[in-house]
Amino acid sequence: MSTLISCQNVNKFFGSKQALKDVSFELNVGETTALVGPNGAGKTTLFSILCNYHLPSSGDVSIFGKKPGSTALVGRVGALPQDAQLDPRFAIKHQLELYAKLQGFSKKEAQSECLRVLERVELSHVLNERPAALSHGMRKRVTIAQALIGSPELVMLDEPTAGLDPANARNIRQLVMDLSGDASFIISSHNLDELERLCSTVLLLEQGNLSQQEIGQQAANNQQSITLLLEPTELAATELLTSIQGVKGIEMVNKQEFIVKYDAFNSPTFDIELIQGLQQHGLQYRQLTKGLSLEQQLFA
Amino acid sequence: MQPTTTLPQQGAMRSVWLISQFELTRLFLTKRGAVLLAAFAIVWFLILKYPVSYSVGILGNESFGDNITVFSSQLNLDYLLQWAYSEVAVYWLFAIFIFPFIAVLMTSDQTASDATRGTIRFLLLRTSRNQLLFGRFIGQLIIISILIALTMFAAFAMGVWREPGSALTAIPQLLLVASNLVLVCLPFIALMALFNSWIQSSKLSVVFTIILLPIVTGIISWLSGHISVLEHLLMAIPGVQLTDTVQMASFHYSSITIPLVQTAAYLGLAQFVLTRKAL
Structure with missing residues (x-):
């Protein structure tokens, strides 16, 4: 099984505060991984390093053998960053099509891909709406849709069901289950029941320290x-x-x-x-x- | 669904171009863009309606050929009397001092609001920080160039309306005006890219430029009175060559080299900051 993500001795400091302490782990292609831990444990920091939003203070990170942020990863990695919002001034269609085109889609391909991902989150009817016209939950689902553009091999979702009503949260879980054969997922959430259903591996972060567990293996023991x-x-x-x-x-x-x-x-x-x-x-x-x-x- | 495959180099250039194109829609298809364009149109309507349309009278004034004081500098503007259209000449005098401000105001939000809102995170999954920086810069440059072209042709059209026969003679002057105006604006747009990367606020970027730059210029000028070598620091201030450019209106060292070097330096610094910043 090939390596999906490799983190070796990753440290991250914000001033004098150490958010990640010598974090090392490896994940294999095909796994659905839960990233759990209390607030302030460093989950979003680790997510941000994997997405190249933050640079590690020290240590090595690779995704599919490439450094995060490498253009070779464009289209292979999708992500739902926590609290990131779409530009309120442009229609959903306009923004998702730009993202698709940046991933190499032609104009026509981008249009159909944009529609496809919105259909996956049951929001194809908001194509021409601006984000401000949508509810919080709908905006969240649209941002999940952007993470699916181009059917990436790795999808990282930071709190994907936070703020969603039960029906939509269930739809998102169903979506992850449906796609889990085709893509690897890393999901950060406080909903442990949800993670238990979706994930095979758990990365537990506590005060910047990480431990890795196999959910199936743990059950067997x-x-x-x-x-x-x-x-x-x-x-x-x-x-x-x-x-x-x-x-x-x-x-x-x-x-x-x-x-x-x-x-x-x-x-x-x-x-x-x-x-x-x-x-x-x-x-x-x-x-x-x-x-x-x-x-x-x-x-x- | 998988996208049409592109070579990495083509992909980089394509990304920069796509981001630049999106900047055009940001100005022409959004409410904020429409407000900026409306303000721009009003200012230029007034300039074209009064000083430019009365340009023949202004340039015909006997005292015009003498020294005119602008920003405490003695400017020799005799060459303007030789231009085919006085409208273009007067437009040039206004544009060279107004467009830097317009460039600062209109390009003040290159990456700042996207970074604050988190939208930049969606973009960075699909493009590098360098591509984003240069894409946005080029997009803003295209916008300012379009605005320069529109206003310049308005002044030119007024001249042609008055005297159609000299239209061809004016073309070299139009090229000179357009090129110089774009060159003058370049470092200001790059400076906005730098401030956006650094402080991530479009309002603070404007405040820094409009308030801080004159103060810094004043301090350097005062210090250089005591230590003459410090005078070279003025070369880092955008628009330092403006009075030279307006007096000569030709392609010479200061009007080309200074803004280009400043632009390269500001963009280099912006790239340094942006590629290391947590977004």
Whole structure:
């Protein structure tokens, strides 16, 4: 598998504040990667370095073997930068067509490509509108559309669903899932449920320090756990769960959420037994997840 | 969908040209551009209606051939009496001092608002910082050149209307006027590109140029009175050659070399700042 992004010992200082501390990681082509971390952890700084908006203070960064900002990457990398806005003075069509032409499309090709990407975000009807005439969510979707011009091999999305209503957020997630076979994605978000569904790799940034985890691999190592979300109940859920056959331990996350530990070797059909046990004890479940949730993996 | 493949060199030139073209639409198709054009048209309507249309009388004045004081300099403008159209001559006198200000005002937002808004980030995914800088500069240069051409031909048309027979004789003078005006404006446009890269505010770029430059010029002039070698610093100030250019109105060292070197230096500095700046 070829390398998509390579970061080696990247540091970034803003004055005396160090935003990124010796960050090193490698991502492979085809992966969908989550970039997570608390506010101020350095996510947007790392994004900005990958997009060549910021230069690293030290260290090496390459995308497809090229330096960020290299003209060889034009058309291969698309991005949704955080808080970037389109020019309010020009129609959407006018701006997206310019971007397409800068990527090498002819005038006619640019027109049809502009329409294609707007259709992908279900906004082809705003082609001739100016950004000021659109709602926040629509503007966000248009900026996601610009990231898809030319079907880039790598798409970096900084907070793609922030500010979107649930229906549109779902559409964007669906869009990423649809395209994930054809393009690699890096998605920065605070919505861990969303990232869990979309991504195979997690880059966790905390105070400028980075750790890298495989979501699938992590789940495989924790097959002794099931994360259980119950409907609200007056029953003593912890005791009842402990009494279910095969349960090795219960960890209470909150009043409704539990991590149920079991022995996968001795109880290969534990998930079925768990559901049966819940039914016997009169407990209704809302969600049952094999392994730890991303939130549990990262922050527990 | 994949675009038509272009060679990297063609791609770079094409990007610069596409960005330049977009600048034209920025002036001619946006509200801000329309307001600037309206203000420009009013100013030039007044200049053409009064001083230029009464140019025959102005140049015919006996005292005109003598020294005229403009900006505290003694200007010898006798050569203007030889020009085919007095309208073009008077236009030249106004344009050479007005167009630098127009260039500053009209080209004050090359990258500043895009950088503030974040629009520049969409562009930088598709073009290099150098291409963006030079594309915007060339676009602004084309705009100013168009405005120079429009106003100059208006003055010329007034002259031809009065005396059609001398139209051909005036062509060398028109070329000289147009070339000199573009040369005069070049460093001001480049200076706006530099200030935009540096302070990322079109308003501050204008303030720096219109307020700070005369102050800096005054300080250098005062200091050079004490330390004569400092006089060379004036060569960095755009428009330093204006009084020489207006007196000779021919292609000579100061009217060509000084603005070209200043333009190259400002653009070089702008490129240095922009390629290192966080955007």
